[in-house]
Structures are given as structure tokens and as C-alpha cells.
Amino acid sequence: MRSEDVEVPKIEVQFEGTKENFKINTHFTFPSRGITALFGPSGCGKTTILRCIAGLNRLNGKLRIGAETWQDSIRFIPTHKRAIGYVFQEASLFPHLTVKQNLLFGQKRALSKTAGPTFDEITSLMGLDALLNRSPDYLSGGERQRVAIGRALLTSPKLLLMDEPLSGLDLAAKDEIITYLDKLHEALKIPILFVSHDIREVERLADHMVLMEKGHVRAQGPLLDLLNDPTLPFASADDAATILEGRVITFDPTDHLSELSIQGGTLFVPGKIGEIGETRRLRISASDISLSVTPPSRTTILNIIEAKITSIQPISHGKIGLLLSLSGEDGAQLISHITQRSFNNLEFKLDQKIFVQIKGVSMIKRLGT
Amino acid sequence: MWESISLTIKLASITTILLLVIGTPIAWWLSRSKSWWKEIIAAIVALPLVLPPTVLGFYLLLAFAPSSPLGSAATAIFGHALPFSFEGLVVGSLIYSMPFVVQPVRNAFDAMGDRPMEVAATLRASPLNAFFCIALPLARPGLLTGAVLGFAHTVGEFGVVLMIGGNIPGETKVLSIAIYDHVEALEWGQAHILSLGMLVFSFLIILIMMVTEKRLRRRST
Numbered sequence: 001m002r003s004e005d006v007e008v009p010k011i012e013v014q015f016e017g018t019k020e021n022f023k024i025n026t027h028f029t030f031p032s033r034g035i036t037a038l039f040g041p042s043g044c045g046k047t048t049i050l051r052c053i054a055g056l057n058r059l060n061g062k063l064r065i066g067a068e069t070w071q072d073s074i075r076f077i078p079t080h081k082r083a084i085g086y087v088f089q090e091a092s093l094f095p096h097l098t099v100k101q102n103l104l105f106g107q108k109r110a111l112s113k114t115a116g117p118t119f120d121e122i123t124s125l126m127g128l129d130a131l132l133n134r135s136p137d138y139l140s141g142g143e144r145q146r147v148a149i150g151r152a153l154l155t156s157p158k159l160l161l162m163d164e165p166l167s168g169l170d171l172a173a174k175d176e177i178i179t180y181l182d183k184l185h186e187a188l189k190i191p192i193l194f195v196s197h198d199i200r201e202v203e204r205l206a207d208h209m210v211l212m213e214k215g216h217v218r219a220q221g222p223l224l225d226l227l228n229d230p231t232l233p234f235a236s237a238d239d240a241a242t243i244l245e246g247r248v249i250t251f252d253p254t255d256h257l258s259e260l261s262i263q264g265g266t267l268f269v270p271g272k273i274g275e276i277g278e279t280r281r282l283r284i285s286a287s288d289i290s291l292s293v294t295p296p297s298r299t300t301i302l303n304i305i306e307a308k309i310t311s312i313q314p315i316s317h318g319k320i321g322l323l324l325s326l327s328g329e330d331g332a333q334l335i336s337h338i339t340q341r342s343f344n345n346l347e348f349k350l351d352q353k354i355f356v357q358i359k360g361v362s363m364i365k366r367l368g369t
Numbered sequence: 370m371w372e373s374i375s376l377t378i379k380l381a382s383i384t385t386i387l388l389l390v391i392g393t394p395i396a397w398w399l400s401r402s403k404s405w406w407k408e409i410i411a412a413i414v415a416l417p418l419v420l421p422p423t424v425l426g427f428y429l430l431l432a433f434a435p436s437s438p439l440g441s442a443a444t445a446i447f448g449h450a451l452p453f454s455f456e457g458l459v460v461g462s463l464i465y466s467m468p469f470v471v472q473p474v475r476n477a478f479d480a481m482g483d484r485p486m487e488v489a490a491t492l493r494a495s496p497l498n499a500f501f502c503i504a505l506p507l508a509r510p511g512l513l514t515g516a517v518l519g520f521a522h523t524v525g526e527f528g529v530v531l532m533i534g535g536n537i538p539g540e541t542k543v544l545s546i547a548i549y550d551h552v553e554a555l556e557w558g559q560a561h562i563l564s565l566g567m568l569v570f571s572f573l574i575i576l577i578m579m580v581t582e583k584r585l586r587r588r589s590t
Binding site for chain 2: 092
């Protein structure tokens with residue numbers, strides 16, 4: 001059960017034109033709920049598209065947010081009349097205003113005064129209470145970005161746009177912002193569209209993905225579908241990984257081990273990663289999956305699942321990528337990278353039943369119940 | 370003597386205020402416009418930097434002659450001809466000191482970049498609202514520099530005043546003219562007092578401006 005199964009209003013984006021000798025022809029839709037990643041290599045036009053959605057750049061096209069049209073062939077709503085929140089790559093706080101004045105700047109001018117979160121809600125949600133009277137000069141990178149996000153949210157946006165909000169931050173600050181984004185996502189139900197060129201960020205944040213390449217859309221859809229798609233570059237990347245969602249079904253306090261049900265099996269994950277019934281997003285690196293033709297016995301590996309080989313693809317010299325389906329109609333798919341030699345020695349074939357040994361599973365996102 | 374000093378201060382103050390009002394939008398336009406002819410306008414604004422003041426004064430004298438179209442329009446507005454009047458001096462000073470205000474303000478707007486205005490737009494501020502609430506406060510160091518330079522430059526004006534203002538006590542006899550007069554009349558003592566006063570004034574102006582600007586800049590980066 002994914003949220004996409006429920007009918008939600010769509011946001012439709014279509015732009016075409018030339019920006020600085022670069023051709024853009026983009027059309028995609030995404031649900032007005034959850035977090036969507038606009039993903040692609042640097043220079044593929046992601047930021048231009050985001051700026052067009054905000055009305056900061058103008059290309060011909062069409063932009064519809066649910067029932068509202070912000071741009072079409074005759075209409076172009078200027079930026080300040082669009083109910084967006086925009087978080088720039090650098091926090092871009094106003095240096096002559098305090099944190100509090102920065103936050104109030106947009107709230108005072110919000111298009112709808114009644115809807116939307118209150119000042120106190122946002123400051124406590126984003127952990128800004130202690131910072132209110134400070135000048136932006138005296139904030140850390142992570143704090144600045146939190147203020148920028150809070151400031152955008154206080155304008156009661158119908159869509160929050162974020163341009164690589166994590167790229168300028170160190171690892172600790174990245175984790176901090178991701179935690180806050182998860183919290184606000186749960187609390188506010190504002191759709192977020194964020195631009196990123198870092199697949200790890202996308203894995204941890206997004207529910208939905210639009211993959212861009214040289215100004216056009218290569219693929220779009222639910223995140224997990226795209227990541228597992230063998231025709232897309234993700235599954236064959238050197239650092240490929242399987243992203244799965246599972247529900248916590250048991251926790252063993254003696255061994256400190258959680259068990260999660262996934263489609264077509266269960267997985268043990270070290271530590272208490274959530275309450276029973278809660279859903280978690282898990283990451284299994286493709287190089288952490290090894291295969292065995294016979295049931296492995298007397299091994300330290302806890303997660304051994306039976307699966308079927310559904311796709312075989314050479315990915316580089318000496319390396320083969322396999323897609324493995326767990327049992328059942330809608331069984332989860334795992335991505336495994338093995339050496340050419342193992343592949344030849346064991347003579348793997350399509351549709352062959354094998355045993356999957358998973359060395360490491362990590363929890364990357366809390367999804368609630 | 371005091372008449373000249375107060376007249377000079379009055380002229381410089383009025384000129385500075387008017388220049389901030391007129392020069393700031395010009396500086397904004399020069400900073401933001403993408404039209405090809407904006408550098409022509411920029412060059413015209415900057416012209417008094419290199420033009421001999423007497424040349425400027427000469428042309429202003431011609432332009433404001435009561436017989437010329439511009440001159441008759443000015444006469445209709447002010448009730449008298451502009452040359453050899455205080456209003457004439459203000460108009461001359463506006464043109465003469467314009468680059469000293471426009472240039473620093475334009476530099477401040479250039480240094481600010483597009484980002485603050487974009488952020489303001491995404492926070493629902495209309496372009497005009499963003500200009501007053503964001504662009505002007507952020508350009509404060511440039512506005513301060515422009516105001517001080519414009520004021521000081523108007524105080525020191527001589528050539529233009531001589532050409533279009535003449536030497537009417539209480540009306541057009543400003544400090545620089547007074548000093549010239551004293552020297553001509555061999556009143557060295559008076560010339561000394563006024564010149565020393567100007568020297569100290571100019572030094573203080575520059576010092577205060579540099580200190581304040583540094584402080585403002587530190588606050589806004």
C-alpha cells in the first residue's frame with residue numbers, strides 16, 4: 001500500500017524553451033502529497049524548472065497546481081502571487097533582519113491569512129525558539145537552512161520548492177535537516193518538490209521521483225519503482241542499492257533485533273528501529289547481497305531469503321547485475337551485483353531459484369504507521 | 370560669512386536630498402536594466418566627473434536662458450529665470466553632483482545581486498514592496514556614501530556656481546565663492562578661517578563616512 005494508490009490532486013508541470021543555449025522540453029506530473037525529487041546530473045535543467053515553477057524564470061508552458069492554473073498560454077501569475085515556498089541552495093536570509101523578522105517577513109504577506117501553520121507551530125517544529133533574536137550572521141549552516149525552511153512555510157504555501165537544500169551542508173547538518181524535513185512532512189502535509197543530484201539524499205527523503213536528463217524527463221514515478229527499474233541507470237550504478245519499505249512486526253529485546261515484514265518475506269534489522277506496526281524505509285547495498293544455490297547453513301548471516309532471478313545484466317568489466325524477486329505475486333525486488341567469475345562458476349540462469357544472503361540492512365527513513 | 374556658510378549648507382542639503390530621491394531609482398535602473406542603451410545613460414550621468422565645471426555651467430546658462438524653451442518652462446515654474454538664482458544653483462548642483470550619488474548606490478545594488486529580490490518575491494513581496502523593504506536597507510552603505518559624497522561635492526562646487534549663480538550674497542554666494550572673493554580682496558584672515566573650516570569639515574566627513582560604512586558593511590554581510 002503506497003500513498004499513490006489513493007487519488008490525490010496532481011501537480012502538472014510542462015515547460016519548453018531555450019535557456020542560455022540549452023534546450024528544455026519537460027513534462028511531468030507529481031502528487032500534491034509527499035516529497036518528490038527532481039533528480040538528475042548537474043546542468044540538466046533541474047534548477048531552471050524549479051525556478052519556472054516559482055515564476056522566477058519564464059519559459060513557455062503550463063503549470064497547474066490541483067485546480068489552480070499558474071501559467072498557460074495566456075496567463076502568467078507573478079512570483080509574489082503564487083502560493084509557493086522556495087528554499088534556495090544558500091539559505092539567503094535577509095542579513096539586515098533578525099531571525100524573527102525574517103520569519104515574519106513572509107507570514108505578514110501571506111496570500112491567505114487564515115490557512116497554514118502558526119508562528120509558534122513552525123518555530124517549535126523547526127527548533128527555532130532559541131534563535132529568534134539572533135542575526136543570521138551568527139547562525140550555523142544548518143540553523144540558517146532551518147530558518148529559511150521555516151520562513152518559507154510561514155507563507156502558507158501550497159507547494160514547497162527546495163533547490164538542493166542540503167548541498168552546502170556538512171554531514172551532521174544534513175542529518176539534522178533531514179530529520180526536520182521528515183517531521184514537517186508528517187505534521188504539515190504540504191507537497192515538497194526538491195532538486196537534488198545526490199541519490200542518497202533522494203533515497204532518504206523522496207516518495208516520488210522525476211528523473212531528468214539534458215533538459216527532458218527520462219522517467220517519473222514512485223521512487224522505489226524507478227530505483228529498481230533495470231532500464232534506468234540506478235540499478236547498475238557502482239553504489240546501487242535496493243530501497244524497500246517494511247513494517248516492524250516483532251522486536252526481540254534479548255538480541256536487540258527488529259523483524260520487519262516486506263513484500264514476499266521478512267528481514268531482521270539490528271536495533272529497535274521503530275514501534276510494532278510502524279513502517280520504515282530500508283536500504284540494502286547491492287554489494288551486500290550474495291547468492292547461494294543451495295540453502296546456506298551454519299552462517300552468521302541472519303537474513304536468508306529465497307528468490308528468483310528475474311533479470312541478468314552485465315554492468316561493467318567483470319561485474320554482473322541481477323534483479324531478484326522474492327516469492328509471491330508482488331514480491332519485493334532486490335538488486336545484487338556479483339562478479340563475472342561467480343556468475344560463470346554457478347551458471348545462473350533467468351527464473352532460477354536461489355538463496356539470497358543479506359549482509360547489511362540499514363534504516364534510512366521513518367514513514368510512520 | 371555666516372550667510373555664505375548657511376547658504377552653502379542649505380544648497381548642499383537640498384541637493385543631497387533631491388539626489389537621493391532622483392538618483393536612487395536611476396541607480397536601480399542602471400543596475401537592473403538589460404537594455405543596450407543603459408550604458409549611454411550611465412555615461413551621461415557620469416559626464417560631470419570629467420567635464421570642466423565651467424563647460425557644464427556654460428551650457429546650463431544657455432539652456433536656462435529665458436528665451437530658450439527650457440528656460441521659459443523653468444521661469445513658469447519658479448516665477449523667475451533660473452540663472453543667478455538659488456534654484457538655478459540647485460539645478461546645476463543636481464547635475465554636477467549626480468554621479469557622486471548614483472555611482473555608489475548603483476555599486477551597492479550591483480553587489481547585492483538578484484537573490485534578495487527573488488527571495489522577497491517568493492515571500493509574497495511585490496517588486497515595489499521588496500525594493501523598499503529589502504533593496505534599500507541592503508544598499509545602506511552605498512546610500513550613505515552617495516549622500517556624503519554628494520553633499521561634500523556640492524559644498525566644494527565652484528565653477529558651475531560662478532557660471533550660473535554669480536555672486537549674490539544670500540542667494541548664490543556660497544563658501545567657495547566667498548573664499549575666492551576674500552582672496553581677491555586680499556582679506557587673507559577671512560580666507561584662512563573659511564579654508565581651514567572647509568579642510569576640517571572635509572576631513573571629518575571622509576573619516577565618519579569610512580568608519581560608518583565599515584560598520585554597516587560588517588553588519589550586512
